Amino acid sequence: MLDANLKTQLKAYLEKVTQPFEIVASLDDGAKSQELLGLLTDIASLSDKIALRSDGDDSRKPSFALNRINGNISLRFAGIPMGHEFSSLVLALLQVGGHPSKTSADVIEQIKNLEGEFNFETYFSLSCQNCPDVVQALNLMAVLNPNIRHVAIDGALFQDEVEQRQIMSVPSIYLNGELFGQGRMGEEEILAKLDTGASARDAEKLNAKDAFDVLVVGGGPAGATAAIYAARKGIRTGVAAERFGGQVLDTMAIENFISVPETEGPKLARALEEHVRQYDVDIMNLQRAAKLVPAASEGGLHEVQFDNGAALKAKTVIVATGARWREMNVPGEQEYRGRGVAYCPHCDGPLFKGKRVAVIGGGNSGVEAAIDLAGIVAHVTLLEFGEQLRADAVLQNKLRSLPNVTILTMAQTTEVKGDGQKVTGLVYKDRGSEAVHTVELEGIFVQIGLLPNSDWLKGTVELTRFGEIITDAKGQTNIPGVFGAGDVTTVPYKQIVIAVGEGAKAALSAFDHLIRQA
Template structure:
């Protein structure tokens, strides 16, 4: 199952084990079971602390691999064959079960250890989903830390009947004690805070006690990471407050235009960004959403950032790098069927629609790329484009038009998404050439119509463009003294990772220059100008 190269790479990795780990395989006679048996046997050969056995529990899904710690009462299972993006999840589960330290803040580990109650988590995934491993790995670690927490990863393509019966139409979908708990990327801290009812109040109290920053970055995507690094290198007190580190890049599959790196993937780039930020004395406050910016003159000399949990952070300067999110169609049925057939990530959720009929709304690069990718999985793809021409690159259009199971409809104004209450069954549109209403029967809809800036909370405090973007000058400055901005949330004309990074450094340098000049004697400022 594992080739010689991977085995050689894993041997030194498994040398980090401090105690025994048993791999128990519950197998049937199917091909996937044979693959899982081979995988477990190969892994058991790599370390004397890893053993292999076959389980006999008739109630277990087959194939399932259980990771059993010798020195802990933990429950981690992989139903399916955890390869692809989930192979790392399996390796980490073995390492953590065998006593290798976790890369998690000690405060979070203690928080998990002291949570009371019984929590049985199940996560439906697809092996092509880049968001799924973060969730799987977080829940696996929680299962190692607290014996009252168990976790099962379930590959929806291996257990399609169960996925259908439980109405799973997006990944990752997490069930807690049999009920839907979350959908989509969810961080370790977010999961913990959601099951720990007193977490928000404790965090707000802790955040309120923090000393003022000299530069506070709001948002942890490429622009925010760049701004924080440039700020910290100046030797000033720097903080980042962010809902999730990495932003949109976490959901980006292939990156081939990041200069000097020929090809990488979003999560890998985010991991490198995070490691770079950690090299400096940056106070990173995760899983926190800003709700308001209060200018310095209103609060006695320092800018205030109010958070949704009630905490208030203060700083001499601010860099806003709140990024953007998928734009919605805003038609009846879209929100009602989100996760029930309506999706925004074809790479994540595409495998759940194998052999089925789907639509892609949007004829730009992202829409046509999605259609091409989906064509290899699903039965048929219908592309609905509002305009009279496709906006995608010509090479992508030619490829899409060459595929027999892609139909492209132009001048199509989507009007409604309908379903049976549990899942999508059709998309309705108006033919803009003759105002005729038409319907496409299907099982899935992927929305790919661009991005919208995350700036709603700023509309009363910062000047925004008609599109909701933060208006900035060539130094990243906004209309509020001391408040700068960078990245996809701003009026920069092109939304690219490398441009966001450059804009983040520009905003940080602009903010630093602002602080130098605003703290200098009046005559010196005049001379410098």
């Protein structure tokens, strides 16, 4: 199952195992069970602290549990965790085997102190780059707290459950049989939903903090770079981010970040955070900015207020809150979000195997999505608002060569149709003839660009009509001491490499502002 190179790497990892444990497989006579048995046999052969049993009686087959000898851990994979989930498997092996997590001591203590019964089920797909964060977070929680049980389920292998629960978006997380959440979550996000007092305690801690020299709002490439450049100047630096990594977390392949020939968004996001943590930077996660209160006078303190009631003060502020996927804003879109309306073809595409889907948008993202989906689904209908597709010619040629793709131009989506549970179709208007048409389908993938995350700045920082922060060549806004960087600003070409440079520039400008105020 595993090639020689991967076995060598895994064997080195498994040398960190300090406590013996067993893998208990539940198998049937199917090909996937034999494939899983081959994987587990390879793993068990690499460490004398791992025993393999194949007499499991779990109803989900193929699946396997990781059980610490004389321990109380309930952690199971239903499926074959390869692809993006192989890293989740390796971490689970290490953590069940006693290797400590790098998660902060505060978070670990909070997990251990949770009381109650928590039976989690996470549905994932092997092509989903968002799923490993959830799987790894809940696996760790199951290792640390015997009250927490977790099963990670490959939706492609257990289609009957996917159909029964009408799952059309991964990761989908169930707690005690009820839907708990969808989309990327880490330990802190999950804890915030389970521990209802956590938000108030967190706000109290933030309110007690001293003023920063530089407060960076946003933890994407621009924010991370700004924090590093500021910290290297030896000044008091903080980062408040809704989720560290930002939009990069939702990016699949990255092949144009200079000096890194190929990587993936979540991997780059982890590297960004690890780099920031090498410096004396106060990182405050899960903080959604709500309002900016500019300094009352030159040389005063700016204040950033957050949704949880916390407020932070700083001599300078760098806004690097990035952008988010643009929505269609048509009836039915929000109602069926996660129930047929999706924004990540790589994550959710496998759930629509053999079904009919639409892609909204004819730029590079839309056409690439349609090409990817055409290899999975029964049929793709691509709808473009303009007279012609806007994607690169090579992508258009590839798309037009596919037999199960229909391209509609001058098509304005006006409504998402559904049966109350899931998407059943969409309505569009032909902008040429004004005729209205209905397309019957099961999934809609929206790929129509980005919106800057700047709503919280309205009435303070000067914005364009598109919501972008207007900045000068140094990243300065119309408010002295407040700077902007990355995709939330007017800087052209929304690229990771450009955001990194803009973050560095904003930090250097903020430092220059500080020394001139001294």
